[in-house]
Amino acid sequence: MSAGVMLAPFSIAYQTYGQLNADKSNAILLCHALTGDQHVANAHPVTGKPGWWCALVGPGKPFDTEKYFIICSNVLGGCMGTTGPASLNPATGKAYGLTLPVVTIADMARAQAMLVERLGIETLFCVAGGSMGGMQALQWAALFPEKVFSAMIIASAARHSAQNIAFHEVGRQAVMADPNWRAGRYIEEGVRPAKGLAVARMAAHVTYLSEEALQRKFGRKLQDRAEKTFSFDADFQVENYLRYQGSTFVDRFDANSYLYVTRACDYFDLAQDYGGSLARAFKHSPTRFCVVSFNSDWLYTTAESRVIVHALNAVAASVSFVEIETDKGHDSFLLDEPDFVATTRGFLAGAARARGLGS
Structure with a gap:
């Protein structure tokens, strides 16, 4: 290797x-x-x-x-x-x-x-x-x-550009900041850093789209409500979309694998x-x-x-x-x-x- x-x-x-x-x-x-x-x-x-x-x-x-x-x-x-x-x-x-x-x-x-x-x-x-x-x-x-x-x-x-390395590092830190990551030993300890991995996916998913696509698909439209709730719930459709992307991703992907494949990209030159x-x-x-x-x-x-x-x-x-x-x-x-x-x-x-x- x-x-x-x-x-x-x-x-x-x-x-x-x-x-x-x-x-x-x-x-x-x-x-x-x-x-x-x-x-x-x-x-x-x-x-x-x-x-x-x-x-x-x-x-x-x-x-x-x-x-x-x-x-x-x-x-x-x-x-x-x-x-x-x-x-x-x-x-x-x-x-x-x-x-x-x-x-x-x-x-x-x-x-x-x-x-x-x-x-x-x-x-x-x-x-x-x-x-x-x-x-x-x-x-x-x-x-x-x-x-x-x-x-x-x-x-x-x-x-890989400096900007892309930076985005990947944000994702890795989100995973590693999850208390359930357990220094990468979460499998043997019977837990999963699902919240951290979901946040990593949310951040990454934004980079896969364009501003035009986000604006066309979501704009500032509210999610299943007529008015803002003045809370930190997902008021906007784009927030709900990203939360969905994060929550479904953790069902099919391993958190440590996310660290490894992002690092592979970063090292590529x-x-x-x-x-x-x-x-x-x-x-x-x-x-x-x-x-x-x-x-x-x-x-x-x-x-x-x-x-x-x-x-x-x-x-x-x-x-x-x-x-x-x-x-x-x-x-x-x-x-x-x-x-x-x-x-x-x-x-x-x-x-x-x-x-x-x-x-």
Whole structure:
């Protein structure tokens, strides 16, 4: 691992959709975002809700399960079956808690590479992801260029900004300030830092939306009342919405995992691993890239996407870039945005022709 220690054994939970073709050339790895998981296009086993990318994954959709073999795994440090802080440490019989080594984006990619190898796949047709998933896709292209035919980097960045580190630290402190966190040993003590994790989710969720989207959806509308109550109840609809987001999140996510995945994002700085030059990470890369940003995304801005594009241009890599106009903010990549859907479909179709996958 990047921390200089060994983690063995470890488990990795994954889902697949579609069929692997005879020469194993149609495999796509989808990398999930911060609090996502492997359930990209099936009902979630905990919440019962549809998969997080049903808008783009399925028969006839851009990530067409009738053409491609789709793989999605829970990241290392996660909490949906892959080894994470809530997993049992075989050496102690107790949950790892904070004794699990700190996980990096590179660790996530290396674990995924082991899975892909175990599946008997030498080269992935595409590695794609948004947000933290985009970081993983970038890391894949840098670590395993000969194994990645194409890559989609969506609403992401080559390093975490100071602002984003700051937002993550607010969330981590909310978790750790909960009395039930118990220095990360809450599982063995039979409690859960649910309130702290809910607040962390509330704060983070604001960053996934745009001011325009919040104003359009909620404005200053009151929640189930005609007048303000002059109390600290959720008078406004936006308050009620955030409280709901926080309360439902704690049912499906582990608090320590939240610490680990946010830290992985914070540590991500791909250029630093290549002597301070992002372009050097992609020197002689044979991968075809598509970089996508959204103009209302203030978490991972278009400017940060352009940094990636400029680095790829500097080494004459094959790259296309699209900025999608929408007022839905960072979470636009999870939604059925027509221009984004068309971009994804077009890029994959072109890459499929170059790969010789046919129609």
